[in-house]
Amino acid sequence: MCSRLLPAGSLAVAVATALLAGGCGSGDDWSRPHAKPTAVGHPGPGFLPATSLAPEATITPRPGSWNAVRPSDGYRVVLLIVGEGHQTRTLVNAVTEWAEGEHVSLKTITATKPAGVPSGPVSPP
Known part of the structure; x- marks a missing residue:
């Protein structure tokens, strides 16, 4: 698999x-x-975790937290x-x-x- x-x-x-x-x-x-x-806009709450990320970490942004960002x-x-x-x-x-x-x-x-x-x-x- x-x-x-x-x-x-x-x-x-x-x-x-x-x-x-x-x-x-x-x-x-x-x-x-x-x-x-550059990005236009800013990600909303829940896009990134509140704590620092470890190298090569995987995150799952909160759905819709990226809606205010566009290329x-x-x-x-x-x-x-x-x-x-x-x-x-x-x-x-x-x-x-x-x-x-x-x-x-x-x-x-x-x-x-x-x-x-x-x-x-x-x-x-």
């Missing part, structure tokens, strides 16, 4: 990385670097797709719908050699 979750887990890592590494700009043709992305204009996201299973399709559909709803520039890339995709967090450039 764990091996079936790996592609979706890798995709989740790629999505998180893409959200951190996305940029801002208008008339986005993806050929030039963009300014560091800035011109935000760019790269969605790296690894695998073809149900979980991967579900995540791809969710990211695509989010990008359309937030008017985010989305570039989708399907990994042709999944063995070379990082399986953990990747620092943005």
Whole structure:
């Protein structure tokens, strides 16, 4: 069962990385670097725990605690797709719908050699 979750887990890592590494700009043709992305708004109570987090901790924000936050204009996201299973399709559909709803520039890339995709967090450039 764990091996079936790996592609979706890798995709989740790629999505998180893409959200951190996305940029801002208008008339986005993806050929030039963009300014560091910023969020518009602030998370509500329950988004983060009241205590400090341990390294690599996992949190579960209170539902709706992120509703007042949106990406800035011109935000760019790269969605790296690894695998073809149900979980991967579900995540791809969710990211695509989010990008359309937030008017985010989305570039989708399907990994042709999944063995070379990082399986953990990747620092943005």
